[in-house]
Amino acid sequence: MDVLLVEDDQAIAQIIIDFIMKEGLHITWCEDGEEGFEYLQKYHFKVAIIDLMMPKRDGFSLCKAVRTFSDIPIIVVSAKQADVDKIESLEIGADDYVTKPFSPSELVARVKVQIRRHYASHGSYSGQHLRFQDVTIDKRGMQLSINDTPVVLTAKEYQLFLFLAENRGIVFTKEELYKRIWNGESFDSRTVTVHIKNLRDKLNDRKKTPRFIETVWGTGYKFIAAPTQ
Numbered sequence: 001m002d003v004l005l006v007e008d009d010q011a012i013a014q015i016i017i018d019f020i021m022k023e024g025l026h027i028t029w030c031e032d033g034e035e036g037f038e039y040l041q042k043y044h045f046k047v048a049i050i051d052l053m054m055p056k057r058d059g060f061s062l063c064k065a066v067r068t069f070s071d072i073p074i075i076v077v078s079a080k081q082a083d084v085d086k087i088e089s090l091e092i093g094a095d096d097y098v099t100k101p102f103s104p105s106e107l108v109a110r111v112k113v114q115i116r117r118h119y120a121s122h123g124s125y126s127g128q129h130l131r132f133q134d135v136t137i138d139k140r141g142m143q144l145s146i147n148d149t150p151v152v153l154t155a156k157e158y159q160l161f162l163f164l165a166e167n168r169g170i171v172f173t174k175e176e177l178y179k180r181i182w183n184g185e186s187f188d189s190r191t192v193t194v195h196i197k198n199l200r201d202k203l204n205d206r207k208k209t210p211r212f213i214e215t216v217w218g219t220g221y222k223f224i225a226a227p228t229q
Helices: 010-022 033-042 059-066 083-091 104-122 155-166 174-182 189-203
Strands: 003-006 027-030 047-051 074-078 096-099 129-132 135-138 143-146 149-151 213-216 220-223
Touching (some): 027 033, 074 104, 083 096, 096 104, 135 155
Parallel strands (some): 003 027, 047 074
């Protein structure tokens, strides 16, 4: 997934969500620091936007805790304007600090800058290879292999599998997948269904006993395989 927003103010959260989504980025919203911490432990995000004053767990505590296991770019968004708060946030691990009220367009620009800077220094978004059981994804070569034997996939099949794999455990509707992979305004559910079926056939991933892509009835699909070393 792209962006995690941890913000207890629903009105502000909705503004940020709208502007982030206009840029074609996927965003997940958590209403308190404890929920945000759980999501950051469980899922991979490219950047986190964190408010300071929140229930259950404040932004200071959240940033400090996240830095014990992740180097994800963190942008703090807060009404606190004192230099001491900005300095403390940066010292405990935040990469940027935006004061409320803020320009949504500027925040989006800062998000994109953090993603670009962070992952340019890392060489890729999450390493050059992903491994799940007997399947390896070579992101640089855009190749998927089973037991080191290349599997012939179309460009869209590869993009679809990679997107699901990088967002393990997240349920996506067919419409969400169509918009992300095909970048289409009009929605064609059959296209998604056919590509999922093709992937299952090529990976010997049975629908009733899936290893990789699980159907969530009435909703969509999610990737279930755990990564291996």
